[in-house]
Amino acid sequence: GQQLNQSPQSMFIQEGEDVSMNCTSSSxxxxxxxxxxxxxxxxxxxxxxxxxxxxxxxxxxxxxxGITRKDSFLNISASxxxxxxxYFCAGQVAGSYQLxxxxxxxxxxxx
Amino acid sequence: xxxxxxxxxHLVMGMTNKKSLKCEQHMGHRAMYWYKQKAxxxxxxxxxxxxxxxxxxxxxxxxxxxxxxxxxLLNLHLxxxxxxxxxxxxxxxxxxxxxxEQYFGPGTRLTVT
Numbered sequence: 001g002q003q004l005n006q007s008p009q010s011m012f013i014q015e016g017e018d019v020s021m022n023c024t025s026s027s028x029x030x031x032x033x034x035x036x037x038x039x040x041x042x043x044x045x046x047x048x049x050x051x052x053x054x055x056x057x058x059x060x061x062x063x064x065x066g067i068t069r070k071d072s073f074l075n076i077s078a079s080x081x082x083x084x085x086x087y088f089c090a091g092q093v094a095g096s097y098q099l100x101x102x103x104x105x106x107x108x109x110x111x
Numbered sequence: 112x113x114x115x116x117x118x119x120x121h122l123v124m125g126m127t128n129k130k131s132l133k134c135e136q137h138m139g140h141r142a143m144y145w146y147k148q149k150a151x152x153x154x155x156x157x158x159x160x161x162x163x164x165x166x167x168x169x170x171x172x173x174x175x176x177x178x179x180x181x182x183x184l185l186n187l188h189l190x191x192x193x194x195x196x197x198x199x200x201x202x203x204x205x206x207x208x209x210x211x212e213q214y215f216g217p218g219t220r221l222t223v224t
Contacts, residue, residue, distance in 0.1 A: 031211045042115075042201050042215035043154065088153055092211045098167070099211060101153035 006089055006102030014110050019076040021105040023089035031092040032072040033099070034063050038085045046087075047074070079109050114138075115216035117202050123222045126192060132219045134185040134202030142208045143185040145177060146201040148218070154201055160185060161208045192223045 006023045013019055023032070031050055035043035047058050049065035049072060056063055062075045072091070076083055089102040115136045124130050134143065142161050146154035159167035160179040174196075176188040185202055199220055203213040 033211065033213075035215075040199075040218070040220065042117075042203075042218045045212060045214060048212050097208050098156060098159075099213065103153055104151075 004089060004091060004100050004102040006105055008105055009103070010106040010108070012108045012110060013079055015079060015081060017079055019079055019083070019107060020073065021087060021089075021107075022071060022073045023091070023102045024071040025091065025100075026070065027093050028069045029072075029091040030069075030094050032063070032065050033090040034061075034072070034074045035088045035090060036085050037088065037104075043088060076107075079107075081109050081111055083107060084109050115202055115204055115214050117200075117216035117219050119219060120217065121220045121222075123224060124189065124192065125224055126194070128192075129188070129190045131189065132187040132200055132202075132221075134187075134216055135183055136204045136214070136216075137183055138204065138214070139182075140204035140206055140214075141182060142205045142210070143179065144203040144205075144213060145185070145187050146203060146215075148199040148201055154215075158187075159208065166208065189221075192221075194223050197221055197223045 004023050004025050033048050034046045037043040047063040052069045053067050054065040060077045064073045086104040086106050088104045090099040118133045145157040148154045156169050157171045158177045163179045174191050178186040199218045201218045202216040205213045
């Protein structure tokens with residue numbers, strides 16, 4: 001099946017710093033989604049992207065649909081302690097009705 | 112309202128028990144999903160219901176039996192589970208199968224003893 005390579009696997013940052021994470025694949029995707037999951041909870045949808053080159057913001061979060069349609073990026077500006085959690089990218093490959101998930105990026109914010 | 116609810120929040124069951132997980136959404140979504148998530152892993156798709164009909168079964172063992180009584184409810188019946196089935200079980204819904212914005216419930220933490 002399709003594989004999504006999500007990086008970094010984990011990161012420790014100082015409160016107030018900006019954060020970047022990304023997902024890449026060898027397959028072409030029609031849709032990219034970014035989720036955040038807190039411990040013991042379900043993933044929460046942060047941003048959905050549908051067009052190559054699309055740049056979408058949700059508060060301090062900004063995500064981009066890569067121009068090649070094989071990657072996506074999520075940036076978090078001015079991180080705060082409640083940004084802690086696991087961020088998953090998920091994508092829908094052309095011709096498939098299912099989502100493929102990345103392995104997640106675990107974010108830790110040091111106050 | 113983008114809420115999907117799941118009950119119970121936690122469940123401990125023996126290998127000979129029969130139990131059910133419940134999921135409910137009132138967003139008018141016509142696609143509903145069951146996922147299994149092990150610790151530090153992404154969710155793995157188990158079943159997809161579209162307009163109350165099972166459309167995808169990802170080769171899930173028969174000890175897991177899904178049911179969709181109506182467009183708002185999704186159940187997962189459990190019987191004769193194994194300890195390795197312990198995981199977080201997530202329900203999700205989307206407008207329909209062509210919509211990829213899936214909204215997840217909080218999950219049921221299942222422990223099989």
